Amino acid sequence: MLGAAPAGEVTFDGLLAVMVLAVVIPLALGLFPRLPLPGSVVEIMAGIVIGPAVLGWVSPDRAIEVLAKLGVAFLLFLAGLELDFDALRGRPLQFGLIGFAGSIALGLVVTIPLGLTDVIIDPLLVTIILSATSLGIVMPVLKDAGQLSTRLGTLVIAACSVAEFGAIVFLSMFFSGAGSPNPVQTVGKLIVLGLAVLCIALVAARAGRWHRLHDVVARLQDTSAQIRIRIAVLALLALLVLSQELKFDAILGAFMAGALLSALTNAERDEELGGFRHKLDAIGFGFFIPVFFVSTGLGFPLNALFADASAVLRIPLFLVLLLAVRGLPALLLRSDGFARPQIAAAGLMQATSLSFVVVATEIGVAVGELRPVNAASLVAAGMLSVLIFPMTALAFLRRSAPVAPSP
Numbered sequence: 001m002l003g004a005a006p007a008g009e010v011t012f013d014g015l016l017a018v019m020v021l022a023v024v025i026p027l028a029l030g031l032f033p034r035l036p037l038p039g040s041v042v043e044i045m046a047g048i049v050i051g052p053a054v055l056g057w058v059s060p061d062r063a064i065e066v067l068a069k070l071g072v073a074f075l076l077f078l079a080g081l082e083l084d085f086d087a088l089r090g091r092p093l094q095f096g097l098i099g100f101a102g103s104i105a106l107g108l109v110v111t112i113p114l115g116l117t118d119v120i121i122d123p124l125l126v127t128i129i130l131s132a133t134s135l136g137i138v139m140p141v142l143k144d145a146g147q148l149s150t151r152l153g154t155l156v157i158a159a160c161s162v163a164e165f166g167a168i169v170f171l172s173m174f175f176s177g178a179g180s181p182n183p184v185q186t187v188g189k190l191i192v193l194g195l196a197v198l199c200i201a202l203v204a205a206r207a208g209r210w211h212r213l214h215d216v217v218a219r220l221q222d223t224s225a226q227i228r229i230r231i232a233v234l235a236l237l238a239l240l241v242l243s244q245e246l247k248f249d250a251i252l253g254a255f256m257a258g259a260l261l262s263a264l265t266n267a268e269r270d271e272e273l274g275g276f277r278h279k280l281d282a283i284g285f286g287f288f289i290p291v292f293f294v295s296t297g298l299g300f301p302l303n304a305l306f307a308d309a310s311a312v313l314r315i316p317l318f319l320v321l322l323l324a325v326r327g328l329p330a331l332l333l334r335s336d337g338f339a340r341p342q343i344a345a346a347g348l349m350q351a352t353s354l355s356f357v358v359v360a361t362e363i364g365v366a367v368g369e370l371r372p373v374n375a376a377s378l379v380a381a382g383m384l385s386v387l388i389f390p391m392t393a394l395a396f397l398r399r400s401a402p403v404a405p406s407p
Helices: 013-031 039-050 062-081 091-116 123-130 135-144 151-174 183-209 211-220 227-245 250-264 276-298 309-336 340-350 355-366 372-399
Strands: none
Touching: 013 039, 013 062, 013 276, 039 276, 039 372, 062 135, 062 151, 062 227, 062 250, 062 276, 062 355, 091 123, 091 151, 091 309, 123 151, 123 309, 123 355, 123 372, 135 151, 135 340, 135 372, 151 183, 151 250, 151 309, 151 340, 151 355, 183 227, 183 250, 211 227, 227 250, 227 276, 276 355, 309 340, 309 372, 340 372, 355 372
16 A cells, blocks of 8 residues: 555655546546536545545555645635735625624524534534635636626625634634633733734734845745745734634634735735736645545545435435525625526525545544544535536526626
């Protein structure tokens, strides 16, 4: 089996197999563009096939585990970088906040009975998992449908942004592995983390006014120094470490680092900044993130998932709950004058979630608040949501009337 190494020795055999998949999968999907298969889903499935659950060719070793953790950090970092704070102002932010609060309420309503019947361990954890949305998947769908700049697209992006950020904060607050949370301490730690982000933002803003330093950074951005990328990675690692020191999960620091850089940089000026965002995408999606997704497949408890019929039935159960918890708040769009097909499309897109599901289930299993069989079922439901919901949403959007772009 690849990936098995003597104690204390780091080998790269397993990582080589992982990277072979990371190269072959997008090439294969590129050869068959009509197949509606997201690369992340295929990478997880491929990891399951070559992993201990099926063929047993590769097992997660130290090299894969470390790079997979960095992959999680980059995934949430890039998700934060996608936030558009200008688009979140006013009605979009209000819609997102009310919708996320509704998701948490709906989630508790449907998960508390599951907890009382011992189907799940912690209803709050499953509620948080069900309340998130994969912004990185929804945004390309809206863009391809020509809806990204419309009023509907703006509201959906706002809802997805708030849900992703809120779910990460809640997960870090209550399930960081630091024991039972103290509300007062938690709020205090969040304030400390927020102040740290604010200080970094103020330093960065003032540094930008120092013309000599600005000129130096501009000169070094495309040299071997790649100084803007080094600064971005420094901010990422600094907030990762600070989050861990404050007993939050590291993903909160990663997401906040991305959100900070999104606030400090303008996506429209990316070329002027040396392709800053494009380079970060290349680092994350070119190396670290595919390792994380394939590694998720390597550790997927397939045997536990198919151990009995009740375990298999959890997959459609969690898929329906995901649609209800995140999809039903889209009914709020009725007050904005949208047609039923548009509301249905918004609900389906808001219910599309995979990345956060994968990250959160790993944390839940690690802290003992989620059974492996439920973790596997939730990940499988997330994979199905990515395969089914966006395609169905596009079908509804094609039936809807054109919407005028937002001012």
